[in-house]
Amino acid sequence: MSLPVADRAEVRRDTVRLLRAERGRVAGVVLLTCLATGAGLVGPYLLGRIVNLVEAGTATLGTVDRLAAGVLAAAFVQLLLTRYARRAVYRFGEHVLRRLREDFVGRVLSLPTRVVERSGTGDLTTRVSADVGNVGNGLRGALPEISMGVLQILVLVVAVTWLHPLLGLCALLGLPLVWPAARWYLRRSRETYLAEGAALSAALEGATATAEGGRTVEALGVQEDRRGVTDRDVGVLYRARRGSLRLRSVLFPVAEAVFVLPVSVTLLVGGAMYLNGGMSLGVLVTCLLYVQQMVDPMIGVTQRMEELQRAGASFARLRGVQRLPEESADPGRVPADDRIELSGVRYSYVPGHDVLRGIDLSVRPGERLAVVGPSGAGKTTIGRLLSGADAPGAGHVLLGGVPVAELAPEVLRERIVLVNQEHHVFTGTLRENLAIAAPEGVEADDTTLLRALDAVDADWARGLADGLDTRVGSGGEALSPARAQQVALARVVLLDPHTVVLDEATSLLDPRTARHTERSLAAVLEGRTVIAIAHRLHTAHDADRVAVVADGRITELGAHDELIAAGGAYAALWSSWHGTD
Known part of the structure; x- marks a missing residue:
């Protein structure tokens, strides 16, 4: 399942909402940019005055020196204001980017687990990395250039028009010529960059799956198949990026050629008017300098347009997550008790191919139930439905009379x-890794945390150099998979839920440690409902009842001794596991 993408209307609404939230900074940016552009007008205007005085023969050394000093002062003020304007724009961009990151991560964390898992790691990873990066580049690079460029162009056009309306029209001559190319680009850019983002997500998803399943790929000898998948994904990404390159190769050359035209036309028209006495030489020089100042902002705006469109497509991908339903904060119905009922449950990962085919099961509060069966029988799917990670396609999974998926x-x-x-x-520290599971209002002191570790036979924790304050994970103490599994089980002890679903939760421990850990955990969870999806049959031996799953159905259900006496599928599994006939 691909995550949704916000449409144009949603992007506009979200953009307006963000700008309103930062309206103080936006106003500051506009003010500083206008002041900087206004300071930039002073220099050419004073140069025009100098030209007029020299042409009229009335220039004195003192007057020229004062006007020249004014030009230098204006340039310094413009430099200073431009620096602060850019600083304001960058700060604005960082604030917006921070808000976007927080909104996106918060929204993803509020989504139901089944939605996040089905979206795929590639799509989520691309959105939180590449798309956030694109938006960040747009806010830090394209937005400052475009916002300041547009304001500079507007102020300069007004200044030229005020000096001479006809030359003001000449200054605008490039816009109608570049507009068709810009419109052609804008009509195609959104879909092109969205396609590029989707292709990048698919390529990352495929590469991640191949890397994570590297041993399986080697064991099954499917290296060529995975290389073919990677080549196909990279080919799609290559074609998507060529599409965006084609857009840029049309817009940029047209813009660079057209935006030089206003300077030439202004020079020709203004020169003709000056020769005919229609304007002074000073006005002509001032207008030419103003028009020349417009060239760089025009080219900059056009070139940054590509970056802004890419950021806009990434923004649409980030905000598209807002379409997904979040987990409800409404407490809703409260289960009457801890009885679990599965009635006529069917489920399929792919439409038309049921993994579960009519599961009926009742689990009493406090019961220890083991679910066994061959790989692919549907055991893990039952565990996911019981925990609310997925909802059944048909039938009901109830906890105390309330559908689990609706809790x-x-x-x-x-x-x-x-x-x-x-x-x-x-x-972080081992303490932090454990304390996150402590229920709200329960103090996670050292005694409580160590007791939880002892309950899952994690004796190694007491031997760490800094004890519970030892840093673990990336950059800290490297925990083996078995120790990481014990940390996860210790969290369960701290959380102390009514029902625990263990899906091969001790599979990474050696058999002796696993059995001891399970018995210790059972003692701690005495009186709780425990549903163990097991591949080691000693788990089933210790359970109150055993459910045998085969081909998406429960084929046997009863106590260990009863099923052995019945001589069915479970008895055959037990005999095979013990190596007896």
Whole structure:
């Protein structure tokens, strides 16, 4: 599932909202830019005065010196105001970029887990990295150049028109000529840059999947297939970037050629008028200098337009996340008890291919249930549905009479926790990694944290150099996968939920440690409902009941001894696991 993209109307509304939120800074930028441009008008005007005085023969050394000093003073003031104007624009850009980052990350964190997982890591990673970078470049580079350039052009056109209306028209001569090329570019740029962003997401998604599954790729000998996928994704990205290059190759040469035209036309028309006595030489020189000052901003605005369009497409991708439904903060219905009911549950990852085909199951509060079966039978999917990470395509998954997928996030986390094979260690101290799981209002002191670690046999934690204050994760103490798994299980102990779903949560521990850890965890979670999706059958042996899943259905359900006596699929699994006939 691809994340949505905001349409043009949404982008305009969000842009206006951001500008209103920063209207004080926007006003400061406009004021400083206008003052800087106004200071830039003084120098050419004074030079025109000097020319007129020299032409009239009335120039004195003192007068020329004073006017020349005025030119230098105006240039210095312009330089100073331009510096502060750029500084104001950069600060404005950084504030907006910070707001965008915070809004995007906050929005993603508020999304239901199933939405984030189905969107793919490539799309999310590209949006939070490349797209944020594009918007940042636009705010720091394109926005200052374009905003200041447009204001400078407007002020200069007004100044030339005030000096002589006809030369004001000459100054604007390049705009109608470049407009067709600019319009052609703008009509195509949004879709082109959106396609480029989507192609980059797909390429990153494919490369990430190949890298993460490197051992599987080697084991199955599918290197050529993965290379083919990568080549295809890179080819799509290459064609997308060639499309954006084609747009630039049309707009930029036209703009650079056309924007030199106003200077030539102003010189010809103004020169003819001067020779015919229609204006003074000083006015002509001043207008020419003003028009010449317009060339660089015009070219700069056109060239930065590409960067701004790229930033606009990335902005649309960032704001598109706002379309997704967020987790409701409404407590909603509260489960009557901790009884779990699955009735007629069907689920498919791909339409038309059911993974679960009519699951019926009831789990009593406080019961220990083991779910076993061959790989691909649907065990992990059952765990995801029980934890609310996904919603069934048909049927019901109820907790205390309330659909699990409809529970408010706070209620769900308090009631059910899923612990699977994927464990994340955050960069920070071991204390911080554990304390994030402590319920609100519960003090996570050293005694509590160490007790949680002891409950999952994480004796190694007491031997760390700085104890709970030891930095772990990137740049700190490297925790092995088995130790990271124990940290994840210690978080469960701290969270103390009503129901725990363990999806092969001890698979990275050696068998002896795994069994000891499971029994220690069971003692800590005494009275809680524990649903263990197991690949080691000793977990099933210790459970109150065992559910055998095959081909998306529960084929056997009962206590360990009952199923062994029945001589069915579970008995065959147990016999095979123990190496007996």
